[in-house]
Amino acid sequence: MINLKNIQVTRGAKQIFNDYNLTFISPGLNVIEGKNGSGKTTLIKMIAGFLKPNKGEITNKPNFTSHEWTQSHIYISSKNSLSNELSVMENIKTWVGIRGWVTSENEVEDNMKKIGIFAHKDFFISQCSEGIKRKTDLCKLFFSFKNKIKFWLLDEPTNNLDKEGRKKLEELLNKFISKKGTIIMSSHDNKIFKIKHKLIKLI
Amino acid sequence: MLVYRDLKIYSRSLSDFLNTIAFMITIVVLFPLAIGPSQEKLNFLANAVLWIALIISVIPTLDKIYVNDFKNGWLEQLNYSPIFLEIILLIKCLTFWFSLMFPILLVLPILSLFLGINLNLILWNLLIFLIGSLGICLIGSICASLTLGTKTGNVISPLLILPLTIPVLIFGISSCEALKANMDPYPNLYLLVSFCLILIILSPILSAISVRIALGK
Numbered sequence: 001m002i003n004l005k006n007i008q009v010t011r012g013a014k015q016i017f018n019d020y021n022l023t024f025i026s027p028g029l030n031v032i033e034g035k036n037g038s039g040k041t042t043l044i045k046m047i048a049g050f051l052k053p054n055k056g057e058i059t060n061k062p063n064f065t066s067h068e069w070t071q072s073h074i075y076i077s078s079k080n081s082l083s084n085e086l087s088v089m090e091n092i093k094t095w096v097g098i099r100g101w102v103t104s105e106n107e108v109e110d111n112m113k114k115i116g117i118f119a120h121k122d123f124f125i126s127q128c129s130e131g132i133k134r135k136t137d138l139c140k141l142f143f144s145f146k147n148k149i150k151f152w153l154l155d156e157p158t159n160n161l162d163k164e165g166r167k168k169l170e171e172l173l174n175k176f177i178s179k180k181g182t183i184i185m186s187s188h189d190n191k192i193f194k195i196k197h198k199l200i201k202l203i
Numbered sequence: 204m205l206v207y208r209d210l211k212i213y214s215r216s217l218s219d220f221l222n223t224i225a226f227m228i229t230i231v232v233l234f235p236l237a238i239g240p241s242q243e244k245l246n247f248l249a250n251a252v253l254w255i256a257l258i259i260s261v262i263p264t265l266d267k268i269y270v271n272d273f274k275n276g277w278l279e280q281l282n283y284s285p286i287f288l289e290i291i292l293l294i295k296c297l298t299f300w301f302s303l304m305f306p307i308l309l310v311l312p313i314l315s316l317f318l319g320i321n322l323n324l325i326l327w328n329l330l331i332f333l334i335g336s337l338g339i340c341l342i343g344s345i346c347a348s349l350t351l352g353t354k355t356g357n358v359i360s361p362l363l364i365l366p367l368t369i370p371v372l373i374f375g376i377s378s379c380e381a382l383k384a385n386m387d388p389y390p391n392l393y394l395l396v397s398f399c400l401i402l403i404i405l406s407p408i409l410s411a412i413s414v415r416i417a418l419g420k
């Protein structure tokens with residue numbers, strides 16, 4: 001379970017959070033909804049550990065050390081952490097390698113087929129559409145099940161996804177929740193998935 | 204995997220490195236034309252020209268060690284590696300140094316001959332350039348990480364790097380000049396090596412601190 005206690009965050013001249021308290025449901029889906037600039041990305045980055053609040057604390061139970069927390073979650077930002085000079089397959093394989101996980105070409109290909117990007121496996125990222133890039137980034141989530149990942153932090157995962165992509169993502173979210181996973185996700189539209197979730201509205 | 208990835212990226216975006224080499228060749232070729240037909244002047248200035256050409260052509264490329272990975276979000280993902288970020292950044296810097304210096308070292312003997320440097324000194328000069336260029340890349344790593352996420356990073360970064368490369372320049376040129384004058388190059392060479400060893404320890408630590416701050420912005 002992740003708790004935010006009396007969180008205060010200021011970015012530049014703007015106070016994003018002031019004495020903010022929040023408990024995420026775990027396991028389950030937590031959807032953070034808010035307009036642009038309301039602090040959705042800031043909140044997710046804080047939970048991921050990239051950003052420290054000015055005041056307050058973020059606690060998790062069981063108590064993870066910083067290293068344990070890093071190894072127990074996957075963070076997918078809104079940016080698509082992909083290199084234009086590498087192919088779709090190469091991007092996924094290097095990400096899996098950096099995480100220190102073992103995989104095979106067959107496993108990567110299977111996961112690419114599940115998200116629907118196998119036909120683009122040898123395309124350079126610079127040649128791919130924004131939708132394919134997004135699906136490539138989301139393909140990383142399939143490696144969670146073998147590698148003891150308990151949390152997903154997803155920043156606007158549905159950006160640029162077509163109807164089929166959103167359907168596959170919804171199936172993936174359901175599968176992770178059924179395996180007792182916790183998802184914290186930001187979205188402009190909380191009704192995009194028909195999954196029971198805790199809605200967190202940011203003003 | 205990290206080395207493999209970076210080498211693949213650099214090999215597919217050769218234009219940056221080719222620009223560096225072209226710039227270096229241009230400086231070296233123009234210099235003798237500028238100073239006129241004086242072999243004595245050329246001999247006197249040859250090592251200095253090579254070092255200045257190296258520093259001036261390498262400095263603008265140094266912010267590329269991290270900037271693309273920062274912009275596309277890859278640096279965030281590197282935090283999730285079981286390996287310490289400091290070691291990852293050191294590996295990135297060394298891979299960048301290898302990719303940059305390997306083609307430069309291929310043209311350096313030709314440029315040395317062009318400037319009238321003795322054939323028997325070229326191998327020694329190559330070794331000193333290799334060590335000095337490593338020092339420049341490690342300094343570049345610190346400055347590139349400091350300017351991550353800033354709007355004027357590509358302007359400020361070279362201004363930060365330049366004064367810090369002065370010890371490398373002085374020790375490097377002094378070693379080369381000592382060799383040319385049949386004197387002992389080792390005192391200055393040891394100073395250069397010591398400076399680089401200190402940088403090998405400091406550079407990844409300082410770079411990691413700056414990267415973490417940049418990722419939190």
